[in-house]
Amino acid sequence: MPAVQDTVERVKEIDVDQYKYGFVTDIESVTAPKGLNEDIVRFISAKKDEPEWLLEWRLEAFKRWLTMQEPEWANVQYPKIDFQDLYYYSAPKSTEGPKSLDDVDPDLLETYKKLGIPLREQEVLAGVQGAPKVAVDAVFDSVSVVTTFKEELAKAGVIFCSISEAVKNHPEMVKRYLGSVVPSTDNFYATLNSAVFSDGSFVYVPEGVRCPMELSTYFRINAEQTGQFERTLIIADKGAYVSYLEGCTAPMRDENQLHAAVVELVALEDAEIKYSTVQNWYPGNKDGKGGIFNFVTKRGDCRGDRSKISWTQVETGSAITWKYPSCILRGDGSRGEFYSIAISNGYQQIDSGTKMIHLGKNTSSRIISKGIAAGHSNNTYRGLVSAHRRASNARNFSVCDSLLIGDKCGAHTVPYLEAKNASATFEHEATTSKISDDQLFYCLSRGLSEEEAVALIVNGFVRDVLQHLPMEFMAETQKLISISLEGSVG
Amino acid sequence: MNLSVQQFRTKAEQELLDLYTKAEKTLPGAGNPFVADLREKALATYARLGLPHRRIEAWKYTDLRAHLEDVYPLATPRGAAIGANELEAALGKAIADFSAYRLVIVEGELRDDLSDISALKDAGAVIVSLAEALESPPEWLKQTLSKAGPREDDAVFALNTALMTGGVILRLPKGLTLDKPIHLIHLDGTGDPATMVTRNVIMAEEGASATVLESYGGLGMTGLQRNAVTEIEIGDKAAIHHIKFQREAVETTHLGIWLATIGADARYDAFQVSTGALLGRNQIYVGFDGEGSSTDVSGACLMRGRQHSDTTLVVEHRVPSCVSRELFKVVLDDHARGIFQGKVIVAPDAQKTDGKQMANALLLSETAEFDSKPELEIFADDVVCGHGATSGQMDEDLLFYLESRGLPEAEARAMLIQAFVGETFECVDNEALREAFAGVSADWLGVQVE
Numbered sequence: 001m002p003a004v005q006d007t008v009e010r011v012k013e014i015d016v017d018q019y020k021y022g023f024v025t026d027i028e029s030v031t032a033p034k035g036l037n038e039d040i041v042r043f044i045s046a047k048k049d050e051p052e053w054l055l056e057w058r059l060e061a062f063k064r065w066l067t068m069q070e071p072e073w074a075n076v077q078y079p080k081i082d083f084q085d086l087y088y089y090s091a092p093k094s095t096e097g098p099k100s101l102d103d104v105d106p107d108l109l110e111t112y113k114k115l116g117i118p119l120r121e122q123e124v125l126a127g128v129q130g131a132p133k134v135a136v137d138a139v140f141d142s143v144s145v146v147t148t149f150k151e152e153l154a155k156a157g158v159i160f161c162s163i164s165e166a167v168k169n170h171p172e173m174v175k176r177y178l179g180s181v182v183p184s185t186d187n188f189y190a191t192l193n194s195a196v197f198s199d200g201s202f203v204y205v206p207e208g209v210r211c212p213m214e215l216s217t218y219f220r221i222n223a224e225q226t227g228q229f230e231r232t233l234i235i236a237d238k239g240a241y242v243s244y245l246e247g248c249t250a251p252m253r254d255e256n257q258l259h260a261a262v263v264e265l266v267a268l269e270d271a272e273i274k275y276s277t278v279q280n281w282y283p284g285n286k287d288g289k290g291g292i293f294n295f296v297t298k299r300g301d302c303r304g305d306r307s308k309i310s311w312t313q314v315e316t317g318s319a320i321t322w323k324y325p326s327c328i329l330r331g332d333g334s335r336g337e338f339y340s341i342a343i344s345n346g347y348q349q350i351d352s353g354t355k356m357i358h359l360g361k362n363t364s365s366r367i368i369s370k371g372i373a374a375g376h377s378n379n380t381y382r383g384l385v386s387a388h389r390r391a392s393n394a395r396n397f398s399v400c401d402s403l404l405i406g407d408k409c410g411a412h413t414v415p416y417l418e419a420k421n422a423s424a425t426f427e428h429e430a431t432t433s434k435i436s437d438d439q440l441f442y443c444l445s446r447g448l449s450e451e452e453a454v455a456l457i458v459n460g461f462v463r464d465v466l467q468h469l470p471m472e473f474m475a476e477t478q479k480l481i482s483i484s485l486e487g488s489v490g
Numbered sequence: 491m492n493l494s495v496q497q498f499r500t501k502a503e504q505e506l507l508d509l510y511t512k513a514e515k516t517l518p519g520a521g522n523p524f525v526a527d528l529r530e531k532a533l534a535t536y537a538r539l540g541l542p543h544r545r546i547e548a549w550k551y552t553d554l555r556a557h558l559e560d561v562y563p564l565a566t567p568r569g570a571a572i573g574a575n576e577l578e579a580a581l582g583k584a585i586a587d588f589s590a591y592r593l594v595i596v597e598g599e600l601r602d603d604l605s606d607i608s609a610l611k612d613a614g615a616v617i618v619s620l621a622e623a624l625e626s627p628p629e630w631l632k633q634t635l636s637k638a639g640p641r642e643d644d645a646v647f648a649l650n651t652a653l654m655t656g657g658v659i660l661r662l663p664k665g666l667t668l669d670k671p672i673h674l675i676h677l678d679g680t681g682d683p684a685t686m687v688t689r690n691v692i693m694a695e696e697g698a699s700a701t702v703l704e705s706y707g708g709l710g711m712t713g714l715q716r717n718a719v720t721e722i723e724i725g726d727k728a729a730i731h732h733i734k735f736q737r738e739a740v741e742t743t744h745l746g747i748w749l750a751t752i753g754a755d756a757r758y759d760a761f762q763v764s765t766g767a768l769l770g771r772n773q774i775y776v777g778f779d780g781e782g783s784s785t786d787v788s789g790a791c792l793m794r795g796r797q798h799s800d801t802t803l804v805v806e807h808r809v810p811s812c813v814s815r816e817l818f819k820v821v822l823d824d825h826a827r828g829i830f831q832g833k834v835i836v837a838p839d840a841q842k843t844d845g846k847q848m849a850n851a852l853l854l855s856e857t858a859e860f861d862s863k864p865e866l867e868i869f870a871d872d873v874v875c876g877h878g879a880t881s882g883q884m885d886e887d888l889l890f891y892l893e894s895r896g897l898p899e900a901e902a903r904a905m906l907i908q909a910f911v912g913e914t915f916e917c918v919d920n921e922a923l924r925e926a927f928a929g930v931s932a933d934w935l936g937v938q939v940e
Contacts, residue, residue, distance in 0.1 A: 073547070389856075404871035407838065413866040417879055422853035425882040428864070434871040 032089035038062060041195050044089045048164050048199075051171060061184040061194035068188045074351040075380040075412060076320050078293065081258060088196045088229070156212050158242075159204040163231050166202035173204060177235055181264035181301040181328070189260040189322075190297040193229045197262065200231035205240035205271075214470055216245035230261035236271035238304065243274040245470060259318075261296045269304030269331065274312070276469055280480055281317035288347025288376070291319025298325035302334035302363075310337040311354065312468045316480050319348060324382070326355035329363035329391075336365040339465040341477075344377030344409070345485060353383035353414075358394035358424065367398035370462045373409035374485055380412040387424035394424040402432040403461055405454070405485065455482045503541050505561035507533070509685065510652050513564055518655060519624025524632055532641070532651035539645040551829040551861045552800040554646075557769050558743065562715050564655065565684035567599040570709060572677065580677055580707030582933065584926035585735055590673035590703065593617075597679040598656040598686040614666045620657035620689055631659060634691055634721060639749065640775050640804075646745050650719045654689040662698035662728075671701035671731075671920060676718065678738070683713025690720040694728040696753075701731040701920055706746075706766070708739040715743045722750040722758065726780055729757040731919050735930070738766035740795060747773045752812075754780025761917050762789035763927055764799055765934050771800040777808060778840075784813040788917040790927075791819075792934045793826035800829040807840040807870075816847040819911045822858035832877065833865040840870050847877035852884065852910050904935045 032043050041062050045055040070081075153160050159170060166174050184194035205211050236242050259281070265273050275298075284291030294317075300309035311325040327336025338354040356365035365385065373379035379402065387394040402411035413430045435457050443453035459466070459478060466474055499507075510533050519525030541558060542549035572594070577586040591613070594604035600619040610617050623631060641647045658674065674690060692702060704720065716738070724730050730750075738744055744767040752758050764770055776785050791799045805814045820828035830849040851860035864877040884906055892902035911931050918924045 392856075402866075402868070404868065404873070407841070407871045409871070410867070410869040412868065413864075413877070415862075415864060415879070417860070417862040417881060419851065419853065419860045419881040422856050422858055422883040424853075426880060428862075428879040429876070430864070430866060430878070431874075431876040432866055432868050433874050 031087050034087055035084040036086070036088055036196065040088050044196055044198065047089065048167075050164075050167055053175065054167060057179070057184065058195050061191050062196075064185050065188070065191040065195055068191060070188055074322050074382070075378065075414075076322060076349040076351050078320050078349075081293070083192075086258060089198060152212065156209055157206040158209060158211050159202065160215055161202055163197070163200045163202045163233065166233075170202075170204070173235070174202070174233070177233055177264070177266055179264075181266060181299050182262050182297050187297060189295040190262050193231060193260050193262045193297070197229045197231035200233070200261070202232075203234040203242060203244065205236045205242045207237040208239045209237075210240070211242040214243045214245055216247070228257075228259045228261070230259075230263075232261070232263040233266075234264070234273060234275070235266045236268065236273050236307075238268045239270040240268075241272045243276070243470060245276050245278075247278040247280070258293045259295065261298075263296070263298040263325075265300035265309055267300065267302050267304060267307035267309050267334075270306045271304060272308040272310075273300060274310045275300070275325070277311075277313040277315075278469075278477055278480065279313065279315050279317050279321075282319075283317050283346055283348050284319040286346055288319070291348070292317065294318040294321045294323060296323040298323065299328065300326065300336070301328045302331050302336060302360075304334070305331040305360070306333045307331050308335040308337070310339070310468070312339040312465065313341070314465075314469070314477050314480065315340070315342040315350060315352060318350075321348075321350040321352050323352045324355055326357065327365060328357045328359065329365065329394075330359045331363075332360040333362045334360055335363065337468075338365075338367045338369070339468040340369045341372070341462045341465045341481070342369070342379055342381075343372045343374075343481060343485065344379045345375040346377060347375070348377040350378070351380040351382055353381045355384040356386070356396060357384070358387040358391040358396070360391060362393045363391060364395040365397075367396070367400070368464050369398075369400040370465055371400070371402040371411055372405065372458060372461070372485070373402065373411045374405040376408045378410040378412070380414060381430075382414045384416040384418070385426055385428070386416075386418035387421045387426070389420050391421050392423045394421060396424075396426045396428075398426075398428040400428075400430040401461070402430075403458065404432065404434045454485065458482075458485060499540065500555055500558075502558040502561050503555070506541075506649060507537060509561060509564055513653070517653070518621035519627070522624060522626060524627060525624050528635060529652045532648040535642060535648040536645050536652060539643070539648065542645050548802060548831070550863075551827075551831075552769070552771055552798065554745075554769075554771070558715075562683040562685045562713060564653065565598040565679060565686045567597040568679065568681060570596055570679050572596060572601075572604060572709070576677075576709055577675070580709055581675070581705050581735070581737065582926075582930065584922075584929045585703075585705055588671070588673055588703065588922060588926065590671040591668070592673050592675060593658050594675045594677070595656050595658070595688060596677045596709075597684070598688060600656055600658055610672070613668055613670075614663060615668065616661040616663065618659050620654065620659055620691075623659040630661075630693065631691065634693070634723060637751075639777070640747070640773075641749075644747070644773070646717060646771075646773070647719060647747055647749075650687055650689060650717045650747070653685075653687040653717070654719070655687055657688040657690040659691045660693070662692075662694045662700055664695040665697040666695075666700075667698065668700045671703055674702065674704045676704065676706045676716075678708050678711035678714045678716075680709050680711060682711075683715075684711065685715045685717070687717045688719070691723075692720065692730065693723045694725055694730055696725040697727045698725065699729040701733070703733045703735065703923065705734070706736040706738050706744065708737075708742065708766070711739070713741050714738060717745045719747045719749065722748065724750065724752045724756045724758050726753040727755045728753065730759070732758065732760045733918060733920075733923060734760075734762040734764075734772070735927075736762070736764040736766050736770065736772075737930075740766065740768050740797065742767040742770075744770040746771070747775070749775045750785075751777045751779050752783045752785060755782040756780065757783065758785045759917065759919070760785070760787045760789075761914070762791075762801070763930060764789075764791040765793070765930065767797065767799070769798045771802065774801070774803045775806075776804070776814070777806040778812040779808060781809050781811045784815075786815045786917055788815075788817040788914050789819075790821075790911040790914045790931070791828060792821045792911065792931060793828055794823040796825045798827045798829075800831070802829075802831040804833045804835065805845065807834070807836045807843045807845065809837075810840050811842045812840070813844045814846070816849075817914055817917065818849045819914050820849070820851040820860060821854065821907055821911060822851065822860060823854040825855075825857045827859045827861070829861045830879070831863045831865070833867065834875060834877070836868040836870050836873050836875065838869040841872040843870060843873040843875065845873070845875040849879045850910070851881040852907065853881065854884070854907075904932075907935060908932065
């Protein structure tokens with residue numbers, strides 16, 4: 001029970017309007033002029049000193065993007081985005097990569113401190129035998145500023161760096177895999193990202209290597225009105241294993257910010273990738289003003305036989321979330337997993353889910369999605385499970401549960417099942433309910449307050465998914481859940 | 491979004507417009523300003539929407555625009571001779587012999603000579619053919635025909651309104667309980683390919699109850715495009731059991747819509763069995779307008795060859811304290827394709843809603859395909875809603891068990907398939923119909939039933 005008590009205390013401390021991570025660090029930024037045209041794409045590419053082929057790739061994506069229409073099928077409403085009224089590039093001024101943490105702009109370190117990123121602590125931790133190690137590639141707005149643990153990873157042969165560095169140091173690898181899972185023509189936002197992506201993480205785990213530590217990126221959006229276009233590429237070679245953590249917070253402000261990231265995962269034979277996200281971007285204030293627009297394309301390709309990709313996500317932030325981490329189960333016997341907790345409160349809108357595309361034989365997938373809607377929010381699960389002709393013995397099991405707190409919110413479930421193979425076995429189940437009066441009454445009769453009781457029940461509701469989060473995230477997530485639901489009862 | 495704006499018209503889309511232009515003056519009710527206006531508006535709706543295609547979310551898996559290449563002319567009644575033999579050939583013995591008040595609609599026209607109209611009138615029902623009713627529609631019918639709802643954004647519904655020629659208007663007065671079910675028999679004809687557009691309206695006043703069977707069969711017409719709409723209005727405390735059996739020829743395009751509104755403390759049970767048509771789409775819209783009511787919408791479809799069967803269902807809980815149940819079973823062989831889309835909407839004030847939905851598919855061949863989209867759209871918090879969907883092949887363990895008991899494989903398979911679809915037949919209240927449907931599934935499987 002101490003964890004619950006802790007969350008309840010935190011809830012008391014925090015008012016809806018006092019978003020914990022809402023602050024703006026004042027650092028001089030080098031910013032490209034507002035708007036988007038070919039010159040901006042060239043500017044970004046030049047700023048990052050990119051080779052000709054990448055510039056060509058970006059320009060092609062940009063040309064394609066001009067012909068595309070914004071998708072409107074998702075169950076979300078928002079004012080039209082003026083893509084010419086955004087900044088597409090912003091980098092902290094000190095662009096010469098600091099050699100150590102001491103060289104990093106102290107303001108920046110202060111920001112991280114407020115965020116609770118234990119950069120310094122981790123240096124200490126690294127010396128402790130047997131302690132869990134987490135490598136952090138901190139992204140401050142658009143450029144990776146500091147990367148720790150590089151050496152230890154290098155010893156194992158793991159490449160963990162920013163995409164820009166990877167383009168310089170491992171161009172053949174980037175060229176081979178970039179856009180191979182999410183093609184630059186994939187969808188409106190992925191194409192936009194391909195044209196203007198600023199930076200992101202690159203991970204390569206060589207054959208047979210089990211990555212010695214959990215890799216992690218914390219990033220936040222900082223400069224006002226800057227869309228953040230992250231690009232993440234993770235490749236696990238034959239028999240490799242990697243667990244990747246992504247957590248994010250963003251400062252509070254009024255103007256909606258666009259975030260259109262692309263994440264590509266490639267798992268070759270017998271490889272396994274575990275990708276975990278805790279997303280806590282600014283959701284807007286209690287009247288639904290402000291907040292981040294999160295339009296993300298995440299896709300994993302189980303390219304090799306017996307490979308496995310597992311997505312775990314906790315979505316508590318953003319005004320609008322539009323996100324479908326998917327698995328293409330191409331290799332025979334490959335496996336895809338999707339565990340999700342999506343919590344919406346206030347005026348948040350979430351349209352999220354997954355796609356499991358079974359192409360290979362004996363592929364299996366599992367979907368556990370828990371949606372919690374409170375306040376005036378709308379929470380939609382939208383998922384596709386499909387088995388193609390060749391995918392004999394494909395198996396899927398899906399559970400999508402929704403919990404409604406309050407009578408002004410909405411919970412929606414839109415699953416698509418497409419079986420083109422008779423031996424494919426699909427099972428899908430979904431329920432929607434409110435917190436049962438019996439459960440609540442029982443907790444109250446045991447002396448818990450209503451808020452404590454709700455926190456307890458909700459944490460129980462999402463337990464199936466919490467268990468799949470790495471240890472580091474579990475405690476943080478429990479706190480997030482109770483903070484996100486603050487003010488939803490009574 | 492400009493998806494609904496037509497860039498160009500396909501041949502079939504234009505031909506459907508031409509059908510109307512050609513028939514405008516001779517369609518029933520042409521002289522009545524209300525009806526003429528209703529048809530004009532519906533045609534405008536269709537002209538705006540065009541035929542549904544896969545970019546329209548509700549038609550994602552059934553691309554009607556691509557399927558429909560030519561449009562057949564509107565059916566002209568020729569007074570085909572129909573006896574017991576024809577009926578049995580068209581519907582099968584059990585359904586043809588079903589003891590009920592018969593209303594027979596052939597070639598898009600209600601046939602007085604084959605229908606038990608006077609007997610129904612004697613029993614207390616108010617009945618009139620659609621054609622007659624449209625000449626001067628009573629006030630209640632006007633209201634029903636111009637209600638808001640899917641007729642405004644469903645191109646198939648709009649086409650039906652624009653072109654409807656045959657059908658029955660049936661009204662069950664307050665408290666009437668019929669001693670026998672009503673059997674609405676829809677047959678094609680024997681001549682050249684034709685389009686048949688029928689509309690039935692059934693209105694049950696307070697406390698009335700009836701069982702209505704709609705059957706669709708073929709007399710051997712060489713091609714049929716059918717658009718059949720039935721509207722059901724169920725008053726407070728009334729109960730309607732509504733059953734559909736469709737075994738039209740395998741060249742047929744069958745577009746069926748049921749639109750039901752339910753009053754307070756009332757009950758609507760809908761059940762559909764399909765084995766026919768090349769492309770069949772059954773849309774069922776059920777809306778609760780009064781508290782304390784319940785509905786059970788279920789069905790089975792058995793498809794083979796290159797048949798395509800789509801069941802699309804929308805249940806709208808607009809008021810509190812209603813219960814809805816859905817159970818659909820789909821058996822698919824050869825290259826058949828089955829689709830189930832079910833949507834349960836719970837409005838913000840519809841507290842204490844209880845909704846459950848289940849769709850199961852059994853794929854008998856490697857090349858069959860099942861697509862399913864069970865949707866929940868919930869805006870109230872005090873609800874219990876759930877859905878499930880499964881798809882798979884026959885359980886080898888069950889098969890092995892039966893074979894180990896000495897059953898030949900084919901028989902064991904048939905038994906398991908019958909058990910699979912048989913679960914839905916339990917939803918049918920009428921015992922004779924339950925048995926008839928068991929016979930239908932046995933026929934389809936080609937096995938003898940004792």
